[in-house]
Every structure is written in structure tokens, then in C-alpha cells.
Amino acid sequence: MKVSAQEEYGLRCLLQLARLGAGEALTLGQIAEREGISQANAGKVLWLLNKAGLVSSTRGTKGGYQLARPAAEIRLSEIIKVLDEGEVDGHCKTYPGVLDSCVHTGDCGIRSVIVNVHEAVERALSAITLAQLTGSERNVDTVLHQIQSPRRSTSAAAEGAQ
Amino acid sequence: MKVSAQEEYGLRCLLQLARLGAGEALTLGQIAEREGISQANAGKVLWLLNKAGLVSSTRGTKGGYQLARPAAEIRLSEIIKVLDEGEVDGHCKTYPGVLDSCVHTGDCGIRSVIVNVHEAVERALSAITLAQLTGSERNVDTVLHQIQSPRRSTSAAAEGAQ
DNA sequence: GACATACCTGACTTTTTTGTCAAGATTGCT
């Protein structure tokens, strides 16, 4: 349950693009240099984002990448989902240790637990947009604390904080 | 951003133990057989849970594992945290592509984003206890929908659902 | 129309995670 390398890189590339003015674009080399990662790696991530319709690319001499939509309309949950599916090509990875075929089907008890954990995570991430991340990072704190359950005390959550 | 194999196995083992009556215990072999995983693998996971104080073990002929605390006092966030740290031995994995030393320190902009995403996830998971998972799995749905932000419409979240 | 720039894509190498094995240590029973 952690942010994978590819997810983090994708997020960083998108943040770079979100800070641009209208009509501006960044080339693959520029993005890679600013984030300190290889151009090949950035290219792979941006290709995924392009395929998913989050960014648009222009080829040729004056080419580059830019956001396909306003940053305020791109949710964190969407980004994570796209970059996750790039890893596990299929849609339903079958873990070993399951007597039948797939953990996510059937009535094996763990199914709904796993699925719902993923849903809980996605719900939390869908409350945040790219635009909220570009400005001051302090804003994120504010947004995140709003989605906290109203009937749970903060002390319990802080106790188990990592 | 997904549940790793080790996390899922740990969760399954804990659920087995949570269903026991007071004073009862399960041996490593019993747990492994019920979950369809190897005894060696179950042993590794249970050792982590034991070291973290979530389960207690008894050696000898009539030995076995049992929960160290009531299931109602064990939060999902705690479980995930323990099993995560078993993977990445240290506490702060340094991703490549960062000009300085670690993503989680310094003012590199992405730091607070990553940290806050993790906090959001943990906050969602801390609202669920083991006890809530043992009975009917339908309850999980109910609990999870409570922690949803009151000012976000469900349609947007469903649109990006995986 | 030729050249330079920049994105696209599949194969390959390295690293990390996952799972297994085997030997050691502890406890209860006879």
C-alpha cells in the first residue's frame, strides 16, 4: 500500500505541466531534466498518460507535452489508476495462495475486503485535483483533513501515523 | 498504490485468528492450510505481526498464534503499516530521480504531496477495525461510505472508479 | 525535398519483491 516509483514520476511530470501557462508546452528532455530522471523513463510514463487522455503531445520541431484538460479537472485518483494499470497489464492480478482462480471473484471472504480497501483509497484520492497540488502545498493538508470521518477522533489516527 | 501480496496474506492470517474464541489458538500449519499458502510464507508474515505486537505466539506442543489484543482494537492502518515496513526495511526509501538524497525531506515540492497521500490513505484505513471485517463483509461497505467527503458528489468518484 | 527535432514502441538489463528452504531454539508431554 504505497506509492510506486512510476506513480510518483507520473505525478511529478503532471505537476510540471500543470504549472505552465496556456499554450505552453514542455519537451520530453525538459521534463526529464527538471525531475532528474532519464528521458527514456519519463517517455514511458508520459506515453501512459497520453494514452489515457490526461496529456496531449505534439510532434515535430516545436513539439512537447501539455495537459489535455485544465488541472482543476484532473483528480489524483484518475492519475493513480492510469499509472497502476500500466504496471499490471491485466485488470485483475491473480495472487497465488488462492484455491480457486482469482482473489477478486468468488465468495472467499477476503475479496470484499481487498476491493473495499481499494475503493476507500480511491475515494480519498478523488477529493484532490492537480490544481490543488500546484500552488502552495499547504493546501493539500487542508483538503485532506476535510475528508476525515466526522465521528472518529484525530488522536487515534495520529497514534498510528507513519 | 495497491495492496501487496504480503499485506493481503497478513490480513488473511489475522482474520483467521480474529474468528477464534477466547483462549483458542491456531498453529502455523493450520493457518497455512486454510489460506492455501506455504507454511514458510505464513511463518514469515506471522513473525512480522508477532514482532509488531499484533499477535502473540506460544511455543511447544500445544502452541500456536492468537491475537494480542481484541479484534475491535486493531485498526487496518496499523496492520498495513507493519507489513509495509517488513518490505522496505528502512523507514524512508530513497527513490532515484531526486537531486538531493530523499524525496521525503527537503523542499522539493513533491515531498508534501507524497506524504499527504500516504496520510490520506492511512486515515481512511484507520476507520476500520479487524472486528468489523470478521462478521458480515457487507458492513465494510457501510463503514467506508461514511468517511466519504460530504461535499463531494458520488457521481464524480464513480466516474473514475476502477 | 532534405534535415533536424521530438515523440513512439518493443526488447533487454538491473533491481526489488516474493516465496522457499533448512537449521536452530523453546515448550509440553511421557
Next chain:
DNA sequence: AGCAATCTTGACAAAAAAGTCAGGTATGTC
């Protein structure tokens, strides 16, 4: 005390993910 059952622990092998490389395709400029 001795034996059998059980947990403990470090080292190793297999699988998956992450990252790199090189060749291909498209676009704009001179």
C-alpha cells in the same frame, strides 16, 4: 531426561517491477 511438536531466523532462488537502450515514425523548418 528424552522425545515430539512448534515457533524463530537467516540465507537463498524465483518472479515481478523498474529502468535503459536502440530503432522507428511523425512533424516542422530551411
